[in-house]
Amino acid sequence: ENDCSIKDGGQYYFAAQIYAPGSQSAPYHLPKPRAACAKDPNDACCRSCGQAAGEGCDSGKDDCSGSLAPEDDQINLRCFDQKRRFGIDFLNPIDRYVTGLTSQVVPDSKGQTVPNPVFQDLNPADEISNVRDPGLVFIAGIVGVPWQDIARKNSKKEPDLLEGLNKEGQPVGGFQNAEELSENGTWDIILGDPASYKKPTDPLMQESIEPRQGTNPATGDANPINGHEYSIPDRNDLQYACVFNLKQSRDCTDPSQTACDCADTANDNPLCCPGDATLCKGLPKGTPNQEQYRAKSYPGLRELSLLKAAGGQAIVASICPKQMETPGMDYGYRAAVRTIIDRLKLALGGQCLGRSLAPNSDGQVPCLILEARKTGGDCKCTGKARQPVQDAHQQAVVAAMANPVAQGLGVDCFCEILQLAGTELHACQMCPTEPVMDGNKCQGGKQVHGWCYIDQTAMPPLGNADIVKKCPETERRLIRFVGEGTGATGATLFITCTGE
Secondary structure, X not given: OOOOOEOOOOOHHHHHOOEOOOOOOOEOOOEOEOOHHHHOOOOOOOOEOOXXXXXXXXXXXXXXXXXXXXXXXXXXXXXXXXXXXXXXOOEOOHHHHHXXXXXXXXXOOOOOEEEOHHHOOOOOOOOOOXXXXXXXXXXXXXXXXXXXXXXXXXXXXXXXXOOOEOOOXXXXXXXXXXXXXXXXXXXXXHOOEXXXXXXXXXXXXXXXXXXXXXXXXXXXXXXXXXXXXXXXXXXXXXXXXXXXXXXXXXXXXXXXXXXXXXXXXXXXXXHHOOOOHHHOOOOOOOOOOOEEEEEEEOOOHHXXXXXXXXXXXXXXXXXXXXXXXXXXXOEOOXXXXXXXXXXXXXXXXXXXXXXXXXXXXXXXXXXXXXXXXXXXXXXXXXXXXXXEOOHHHHHHHHHHXXXXXXXXXXXXXXXXXXXXXXXXXXXXXXXXXXXXXXXXXXXXXXXXXXXXXXXXXXOOOEOOHHHHOOOOHXXXXXXXXXXXXXXXXXXXXXXXXXXX
């Protein structure tokens, strides 16, 4: 289902009010919205009739007589399209959650700025002083969205089967990562722009009581993704984003089956269709059809808004599995879990990069890597792969010090980790095993200390493919640290690159 996180304080609780104040039986309905809401919910004159008309607004156009009719204010649907339907957005802004996942400080319930415990040393008395980097905070959403919309695309930009193998026999497919969702225009398909009330281009992702028109952009069809649109005579439900088969059907005439979707003998609900979805479409009213064969999902637009705002730290997956019959990579939620694991491997297993860098003719890239440490005043940049920060790079230190991560760590020492050059650079890019040696065929010579850039997505490829084989197919590029070029224990690295 979708999110309904109601704001604290004020009268926002009315979004959850079921009965009239002082009654345990008389239903409560919200006041009507003012006329401007129907045209543009972002209009300053779009307000509730329970509020005073805004300054300069023509209240003569408003119908504020009585409350909303029951069919326009079903309690089950209080949390969708609120500004247009009620004149008030009762829900917390998405920014609240983005701040909680990314910021060193957050507002408390009284509006006071306080440290965010996600990014604090919660016990300064112990020996663990590391503060979690925002790059290690992820949000994964297994939400209401057709898997066809977010599946990885093949070379023809058609939906993958969430499985399959590349030419090297390694699994590809799964769900698109954050970069692909943006580059492929997938966010327009599944989310649109909620801030400007621009609907998703996939009609199945549009929240609606009424049947929707159009076809799914990924498949050119809408069925059997959600079975079909269905009748909602009581106007107390939304059309589905997608449906999927249950492992075992449910008899909705059995009183022990709670929350069964097929109890109504007059339903034309796609969840109640035996066999192929088309067999149920168009069943006449009153046809007994009280066995539930499928489960449902609604458009998860609030969750998707947060996932989009979280950028590269977000993982998007569908709660509608492709199939529930044959074990495989597209069975159940294996594709969703695999997508989560692939993303975490990037952060926990290496420095795989989402975007390409532009190496020069010598194979070096225009990047500066600073190692930041807390030393208590004993700052030394010695060793085989470090040097004090050069005068030309002092501005990068200023920028790093302004970063909340550095402030939270209390760092007082910055060193440059050196990029390799010449034969040592070649060894770093080509020798797959540690320690990296710069001798002929990675044998003999001296050990290499520093870092280099490897990119198997470039033309021609740069470096040894074995070094980046654990990176996702579309992200086979990384900054590799070798020997003493690896960051010191407890240090934080700040990487700055110019251009792409």
